[in-house]
Amino acid sequence: MTDLYAEALATFATLYAEAQNSAEIEASAMTVATANLDGRPSARTVLLKAFDARGFVFYTHLDSAKGRDLQTHPQAALLFLWRSLREAGIQVRIEGGVQLVSADESDAYFASRPRMSQIT
Template sequence: MTDLHTEALTTFTSLLAEAKAAGDPEPTAMTLATVARNGRPSARTVLLKAFDARGFVFYTNFESRKGRQLAINPQAALLFLWKGLRGKEHVQVKIEGTVEPVSAAEADAYFASRPRPSQIGAWASLQSQTLDSRETFEARCASFDREYEGRDVPRPPHWSGFRVVPELIEFWYGAKFRLHERQRYERVDGVWNRRMLYP
C-alpha cells in the first residue's frame, strides 16, 4: 500500500528541486497566511528553511504580527508558486495545518548558520512595531554589534522557528485554457487520502 504522506513529500521535494534547477531566484519563498484573534486573515512571504516528515519550517520573531497571531491561533496555510518549470505552465503547492514551535536545539543550530548581520538584526528589530526612522533601527543594529563584538551572537529568546504540520497538501498544475490539474492529499481522522479536484 502506498504511503500517501511520503508520496506527497516526495512530489514536493521533486518540484522544489525543479524550481531550483530552473533558476527561480527564490524557490523557497512561500506565502504564509495566518488569522488574527478577530478572524481577519493576514499574509506575507517568508522562506522555507527546512522540511521533512514532521512538517515545513520557517523562522521569525515570536513578537511579530505573525508570531502573535500564531500564538493565539496555531493554524497556518502556506503557498508556493513556481513558474518556468520544464514542461509545465506553472505549479502551485498549498499546505495547510497546525503550527508548533521547533525545538531550541533546532533554532540554535539555524541561528548559528545565519550571517552575522542577520543575527544582529534579530536583536535590533522590534518586528512589526512602529519605527520612527531608519536611523533609529541602524543605531540599534550598531549598538548590538558593539555589544557582541569579538564573540558569537546568541539567539534572542524571542526569535525561533515554527513548524507547519500538514493536514493538507495540494499540487496545482497549470494548463492552457485554465484546464488545470489538482491533486489533493489530506489527512482525515489520522489517515492520509488522495483525490483529484476539478480545476
C-alpha cells in the same frame, strides 16, 4: 505518516528540486498565511528552511505579527508559486497545524545567521 502524506511529501520534494534547478529566482520563497485571534487573515513571504516528515520549517521572531498570530491560532497555509516550472507554472498549497521547532534547532539556525541578521 500515512501513505497519502508520504506520497504528497515525495511529490513536493520532486517539484522543489525541479524549482531549485530551474530559472526560479528563489525556489524557497513561500507565502505564509495566518490569522489573528479575531480571525483577520494576514499573508507574507518567507523562506522555506527545511522540510521532512514532520513538516515544513520557516523561522520568525515570536514577537512579530506572524509569530503572535501563530501563537494564538497555530494554523497556517503555505503557498509556493514556481512560474518557471512546466508551461503554466506550478502552485503547491499546504495547510495545517503549526508548532515550534526545538530550542536546539532554533538556536542552531540563529547561530548560522550573519551577525547583522542576528541584530536587526
